[in-house]
Amino acid sequence: MSAFRKLTAGLAGLAACAVAVPATAADDTQFDGTITLGAAISLTGKYSTNGGHTKKGYDMAVDRINSMGGVEVGDKTYKLEVKYYDDESTPARGAQLAERLIQQDDVKFVLGPYSSGMTKAIAPVTEEHGVPMVEANGASRSLFTQGYDYLFAVLSTSEQYLASAVDLRAELARKDGMKPSNMTIAGVFENDPFSQDIRAGVLADAKEYGMEMVVDDKLPPEINDMSSTLIKVKATKPDMLVVSGHSKGAALAIRQMSEMRVNVPMLAMTHCDSAQIIKKFGDKAEYTLCASQWAPSLKYADKYFGEASQFAKDFKKRYGYAPPYQSAESAAAVLVYKNAFERADSLNKKAVRDALQKTDMMTFYGPINFDDTGKNIAKPMVLYQVQDGEYKVVAPTKYANADVRYPMPKWSER
Incomplete structure (x- = not known):
C-alpha cells in the first residue's frame, strides 16, 4: 500500500472511532433499496463505438441480476442501477466526471470506462476517495504498477x-x-x-x-x-x-x-x-x-447467463448484433460487484474492496481471480x-x- 493510501486509511480509521454507529451499518443505511454504480463512458468521440458496447454489457448484467432477485446483503435485498455520464472520449473529462459521481452524486462504487487511457485518468480519482472501481476495458499493464488498492480488472492485461x-x-x-x-x-x-x-x-x-x-x-x-x-x-x-x-x-x-x-x-x-x-x-x-479476450464458443458458464453462447444469443436478440468481447467483459464486471457485495455482507466501501480482492469465481466470460495488483490472473x-x-x-x-x-x-x- 502506498504512503498516501496508508495515511488516508489511518485518517479514515480515526474518523470512524469518533462515531458511535458502526461504519458498516452507517454505510448500508445510505442505500434506499438501490445500489447505484457510477460510470463515465464514451458515448461520443473517438471511443463512442466501443463505449456503446461497454454500456450495453453493463445494462445486460444489471437487468439480468435485477430480474433474478437483485443483490442480497444481510437481511436486505437491493436492485442495481447505473448512473452514466458521457466522458466524450477525453481523459480530462473522464476524471472530472469521476469526481462528480463521487463528490456530488455520492456514488460509492464505480464501473470502469472504455480504454486504458480513460481508465488511467479515472483511477487516481477513485483511489483518492477510496472508491472501488471494477473495470473491464483498460488492459494496459501500467495501470497495475501504480500501487492502486481500489482498482480491479476482469480482463487479461495487454502483455x-x-x-x-x-x-x-x-x-x-x-x-x-x-x-x-x-x-x-x-x-x-x-x-x-x-x-x-x-x-x-x-x-x-x-x-x-x-x-x-x-x-x-x-x-x-x-x-x-x-x-x-x-x-x-x-x-x-x-x-x-x-x-x-x-x-x-x-x-x-x-x-x-x-x-x-x-x-x-x-x-x-x-x-x-x-x-x-x-x-x-x-x-x-x-x-x-x-x-x-473472449469467444461465444467457450464453455464458461454461470447461473445468470448460462454458457458464453447463451449470453451471445441473448445479446443479439436484445441489440441485433453479435456481442463483441467488450460487451461480455463489461457484463462480467457487474457480476463481480454483485458477488463482492454479497460476500462482504456489507455496502461499506472498504469491506467491498476487501471482498473484491478475494474474488475467485466463474462467469460466462471466464474465471476471475485478482492478484495483489488487481489484475485478473485466472483467464487466458x-x-x-x-x-x-x-x-x-x-x-x-x-x-x-x-x-x-x-x-x-x-x-x-x-
Missing part, C-alpha cells in the same frame, strides 16, 4: 494479448519435430502504450522459448504504411509475424501483405474484429490468427483463426473448437 500466439508457434514447432528455440519472430507494433505493452509481452514470451526477434519495428500512431517492415519480413523469412496497431494496423497489414505478396507461415494480430478484416478483405483474411486470452470466412477458436488448444490451419499457403497458391 498477455499475443502470448497464446507465441505458445502456439512453439507447440507447432514441437509437433513438426523442431525446437521452439529455432523459431524466429518478426514484430511490428504501434508506438503507443497499449501496443508497446503487447510488444513487451511478445519479447518476454519469445525469450522464454529462446526464439529470436528478427524484426522489431515501432510505427508511429495513426499508422499509414507498413511497407518498410514488410520488406524486412520478406528478407528475413520469419516463422511468425505479429502485428499490434489497433484496428487500423490490422487492416493495413492484411491489405499490404496481399498487395506485396508477403508470405509467412503464421500471422497473428490484435483488433481483427474491430477492423472487420473478414468483411473488408474476404479471402485475403483467411488463416489470420486474432487475439481476443484466446486466439481465433479466420477459417472459411468465420472466426474459430484454435488456441489455447484446450479451449479450441477447431484445429489450426497451418502453415499459411503462399499467395500464389491461394
Whole structure:
C-alpha cells in the first residue's frame, strides 16, 4: 500500500472511532433499496463505438441480476442501477466526471470506462476517495504498477494479448519435430502504450522459448504504411509475424501483405474484429490468427447467463448484433460487484474492496481471480483463426473448437 493510501486509511480509521454507529451499518443505511454504480463512458468521440458496447454489457448484467432477485446483503435485498455520464472520449473529462459521481452524486462504487487511457485518468480519482472501481476495458499493464488498492480488472492485461500466439508457434514447432528455440519472430507494433505493452509481452514470451526477434519495428500512431517492415519480413523469412496497431494496423497489414505478396507461415494480430478484416478483405483474411479476450464458443458458464453462447444469443436478440468481447467483459464486471457485495455482507466501501480482492469465481466470460495488483490472473486470452470466412477458436488448444490451419499457403497458391 502506498504512503498516501496508508495515511488516508489511518485518517479514515480515526474518523470512524469518533462515531458511535458502526461504519458498516452507517454505510448500508445510505442505500434506499438501490445500489447505484457510477460510470463515465464514451458515448461520443473517438471511443463512442466501443463505449456503446461497454454500456450495453453493463445494462445486460444489471437487468439480468435485477430480474433474478437483485443483490442480497444481510437481511436486505437491493436492485442495481447505473448512473452514466458521457466522458466524450477525453481523459480530462473522464476524471472530472469521476469526481462528480463521487463528490456530488455520492456514488460509492464505480464501473470502469472504455480504454486504458480513460481508465488511467479515472483511477487516481477513485483511489483518492477510496472508491472501488471494477473495470473491464483498460488492459494496459501500467495501470497495475501504480500501487492502486481500489482498482480491479476482469480482463487479461495487454502483455498477455499475443502470448497464446507465441505458445502456439512453439507447440507447432514441437509437433513438426523442431525446437521452439529455432523459431524466429518478426514484430511490428504501434508506438503507443497499449501496443508497446503487447510488444513487451511478445519479447518476454519469445525469450522464454529462446526464439529470436528478427524484426522489431515501432510505427508511429495513426499508422499509414507498413511497407518498410514488410520488406524486412520478406528478407528475413520469419516463422511468425505479429502485428499490434489497433484496428487500423490490422487492416493495413492484411491489405499490404496481399498487395506485396508477403508470405509467412503464421500471422497473428490484435483488433481483427474491430477492423472487420473478414468483411473488408474476404479471402485475403483467411488463416489470420486474432487475439481476443473472449469467444461465444467457450464453455464458461454461470447461473445468470448460462454458457458464453447463451449470453451471445441473448445479446443479439436484445441489440441485433453479435456481442463483441467488450460487451461480455463489461457484463462480467457487474457480476463481480454483485458477488463482492454479497460476500462482504456489507455496502461499506472498504469491506467491498476487501471482498473484491478475494474474488475467485466463474462467469460466462471466464474465471476471475485478482492478484495483489488487481489484475485478473485466472483467464487466458484466446486466439481465433479466420477459417472459411468465420472466426474459430484454435488456441489455447484446450479451449479450441477447431484445429489450426497451418502453415499459411503462399499467395500464389491461394
